[in-house]
Every structure is written in structure tokens, then in C-alpha cells.
Amino acid sequence: MANIAAKRIKREFKEIMKSEEVIGGSIKLGLVNENWTELKGEIAGPVDTPYEGGTFLLEIKVPETYPFNPPKIRFLTKIWHPNVSSVTGAICLDILKDQWAAALTLRTVLLSLQALLSAGEPNDPQDAVVAKQFRENPRLFTMTARHWTNVYAGGPNIVHECNSKVQRMLDMGIDEHQARVALSSYDWDLERATEQLFG
Amino acid sequence: MAETSQARASPSAPGGDAGGEEDKHDERMLECNICLDTARDAVVSMCGHLFCWPCLHQWLETRPSRQVCPVCKAAISREKVIPLYGRGNTKQEDPRNKVPPRPAGQRTEPESTSGFPGFGFGEGFHMSFGIGAFPFGIFTSTFNFGDPRPSAAPRGTAQFEEEQFLSKIFLWVAILFVLWLVFA
């Protein structure tokens, strides 16, 4: 790994450990390998959002050209959000692409991702299905996001309506995650979700 | 590794000397915004942001179409950064003139085995004195023997004779010059 990249990550790592966000527990950063090319991030779901109470894991890959090019980041925790792929965890955020600036750090990136959870941007979506629901049916979107936070990110808010519908499909012998995706994508219409899976 | 690093950087480590913390804060004022190290060959942008020149140069090279300050995204360019010279910095050389070299277009003269570029005998003898190959420009002429170029005057005319004569004179001057170069 290029000297400047490793040196900077080490420095950032030291600083982030002293930051108030890490001390306050809203973000975390850990090492994955010893050559500082891959890290593991963690952000807490912001309060007053469907993600509140959840913990979201992130895969952070540091390119050799860092900080001249952005780190490659994706969600490891499954999340229902218009700017994150519900399948791969890929993120659509300008600063991770063409708006990257060399003075940005892992700390500012993690905070930006946290802000993205507070304010989704459906007009620049990563997941078209989620973005459509976000725009057209905000109540269902919030419910779905809260349910996913509960199931995948350890959020405390149980959504009974979702759980019971997923259970209905489980009883039909459908895989749990597959059932959840189908129901989420079809606005929790049990009939259409089942049709889609068996159609 | 992960655990040791985390432990070392642990926020719970009590700051034993308050003075040391203050010094560190002062140092950070002079840190490059890209490598986060103390700025070397420091330059400051018009928007007031400090960088090592090599770091900023690499940033500008990475995104040639989007020349913005890495901190505040204001417009930035090589010409509009100010080099900073501290006290005791004896050789006050503009950092932009040293590492890394200016990425201007570069012309390389073709390699020559004879040690004399552009000089050779053969059919359709052609000799040219390129600018840079010789220390002076008056020999920037082209000599043609054998097949005349289409633009040359028709054979047999007075102009043709004159051109041949001039060419020969230039060739002799050139040969004398070469001999002078070799034996002087």
C-alpha cells in the first residue's frame, strides 16, 4: 500500500478514537487487516428516524490512491433506504464519488452517512424500488425501514404487522429474507408478494 | 494488531500533561490538509488552506477537470497558491519549481548512436540542423542531394545552379563545424 495512504489512515484512526462521536458511541471504527487497507465502520441510527436504535455495519476499503480517491464503502447490515441498495448495500452518496475531496476523513464520511440516514435523497436513488416507496408512500416506507432496522440492525422497535406477514409467508415455505424483500417491495401486499415469488 | 492499536489510541488514556496537549494543538495549525502531517514545501491556497506542495500537486493531477480546494471546494489552481517561507529557511526556493516537476509537454531528441544527431550519409542524403541539436540557429537549414525535392527549382536553370552552389557552401561550413567540434 502506498505510504501516504497507510500513514494517513493510521493518523485518522488515532484521531477518530479521541473524537466525541466515538466517545459518545454514535460511530465506531475498527481494523480488519494489518496493512490498513480494510476497516470496519459502525454508525448508530439517528434519533427520530426509522433507523433509531439500530447499529449499521460498514465495509470500508481504502484504495492505494487514498486520500486522492475516496474510500470504497458499503453497508454490511441490510437496510431499507432510497440511497442504499437493499441487495448489495452499495451506497449512492456524492462525496464517495465525484464530490470526494482529499481533506475529507473517515470520520467526516461516517458522519455524512449518518446524515444520509436522517435525510434520504429519493431523486438520486441507489434502490429504485425503495425510492419509489419513499416518495409515494412515506408511511409504508417508514414502517418498512423500521422493521428492517429491528430485524437486521438490532433496533428495539418491533413492527408486528410486518412480522406477522413475514410469518405467513414462512409458513408457505418461503425463505425469510426473500419473503421480507417481496413484501417490502410490494407495499406489504401479501397476495402480490406471494404471486411474485410463485409467479 | 487491531486490539493493540485500539488500546493505544484509546480515549480513556488520561492526558497526563496538559501542556503537551496544547503544543499538539499548535502543531495542528501547520498540518497539511491532505496528508495530515506537518506541511513540507508548504503552500497556501487563496481560500487560506494549507498543504504540502507535493500533496496538493497530486490532488490537482488526480482530478484535472475539477480543480477545487480539497477542504472548502473553492476554485484552486497551481498559479494561485502562495508558497510559505518560514524563518531560517535559507534556500527560499518556490516549492512549485521543485518536486514534482512541472508537468509541461516534453520533447525528447531522438537517440543517436553516432553521437551526432541528424547527420548521416546515404541515398538521398538529407541533413538537418534542428533547433536544440546545435547551439546556434543559423544552421537551421536542410540540405538535399540526389533526388531534389518537388519544390526545388528545375534542373539546368540558373536558380537550380545557385541553389546547388549555396547547398554546397552550407554543407562545407557544416562539415568544418563538425571537424571543429571533434578536434577543438
Ligand SMILES: [Zn+2]
Ligand atoms: Zn501533505
Ligand SMILES: [Zn+2]
Ligand atoms: Zn479552501
